[in-house]
Amino acid sequence: MNKYYFFLTSLFLCVSCDDGDIITTKLDFEDSFDSCGDIVFFKTRENPAESLSIQITNPAISIDDLLNVDESGYFEASRTINGTSNTFNLRSYKNLTNNLFCNDIPPADIAVIANESSDTGTVIFTTQLTEDDNDGIPAEYEDINSNGNLNDDDTDGDGLPNYLDIDDDGDNVLTTAEGVNFDETVLLTTARDSDNDNIPDYLDNDDDNDGVLTRNEENDSRDQNPSNDITNINFGPDYLNPEINSNVQATSYRVHRISQDYKIEITVQNIKLPTLTQDNYYFGQLNSNKVPTERYTTPDFN
Numbered sequence: 001m002n003k004y005y006f007f008l009t010s011l012f013l014c015v016s017c018d019d020g021d022i023i024t025t026k027l028d029f030e031d032s033f034d035s036c037g038d039i040v041f042f043k044t045r046e047n048p049a050e051s052l053s054i055q056i057t058n059p060a061i062s063i064d065d066l067l068n069v070d071e072s073g074y075f076e077a078s079r080t081i082n083g084t085s086n087t088f089n090l091r092s093y094k095n096l097t098n099n100l101f102c103n104d105i106p107p108a109d110i111a112v113i114a115n116e117s118s119d120t121g122t123v124i125f126t127t128q129l130t131e132d133d134n135d136g137i138p139a140e141y142e143d144i145n146s147n148g149n150l151n152d153d154d155t156d157g158d159g160l161p162n163y164l165d166i167d168d169d170g171d172n173v174l175t176t177a178e179g180v181n182f183d184e185t186v187l188l189t190t191a192r193d194s195d196n197d198n199i200p201d202y203l204d205n206d207d208d209n210d211g212v213l214t215r216n217e218e219n220d221s222r223d224q225n226p227s228n229d230i231t232n233i234n235f236g237p238d239y240l241n242p243e244i245n246s247n248v249q250a251t252s253y254r255v256h257r258i259s260q261d262y263k264i265e266i267t268v269q270n271i272k273l274p275t276l277t278q279d280n281y282y283f284g285q286l287n288s289n290k291v292p293t294e295r296y297t298t299p300d301f302n
Contacts, residue, residue: 027052027090027276031284033266035063036102041266043284044100049093051100054123054266054283058085063290066127066264073129081271083119088271090116121271123283130261131164131295135175137182139163144203155203158253158299166256169205170299171214172224173239174254178202194240207239214239215250224254252301262291 029052033043039060042053056079069075081088094111132139142162144153153162156170168175178201179192191200195209207214217239220229226239238244266283 027281032287033284034287035290040101042101044096046096049096051091053089055087066125067262069127069129075127077125079123081118081121083117088118088121088268090273116273118271118273122269124267126265128263132259133164133166134259135166136180160299164258167254169203171205172250172254173214173227175202177227208242210242210245212245212247216247218248218250219246222248224250224252253299255296255298258295260292260294
């Protein structure tokens, strides 16, 4: 793909424009862009038929680099535009062709009207990662100690803060299955408290207060899911039946799925095209189909 991109760049530089063809200088594109391989970022529009592209090779930057966020979920890097290894191009076509940038073999129907490039400027890459457990409780309402820091609220002590924990109390019963009713207009309206101890089930590791941890009431099948262990079908799962207090210890926590939202953005500063100078230009946000949307982890068992 890189060989094709360099070929395409050379082709654009060699094409002569008709005297009557004037490239549009207003950078009025949608605020989203795509990537090709690890070095080309681009977006197109049909009316007029144009493309904006950024090529970065020195030093190169890849999608994996952009996903390498710090502990706060943030990444930032910059590259200097030099017109050779790092380029910013605005191109105009008679008509757009499919897969303009991402073919190993150049499209046969490329019809370039004009090409403008900047020899100066700075490309700034930023990434912000937001993660959530999708357990029915918005992250901002899982700040149990109300100190504004979501990362120090870990009810079950499994190393995952509650806002990333699909099982907040570590009882191997998912929070979504523990009777939580959240309404964004009136917040937490109801939360089941089976043993009436003023601790809602989703934060209570012994839901029936029988002295046996909920996760250890696996009397029928030892599969890290107390919900399907039922001795008395008329009463429901054993972990909600105080008359059943057999202790069959769990061996691990359940696998946790954590949703991920990577917001990858590019801003270009101080670009100078032959017909346009712009101090700041928001290139846009990378289309989400290029990045992960979830990760899986199993907390250490204790």
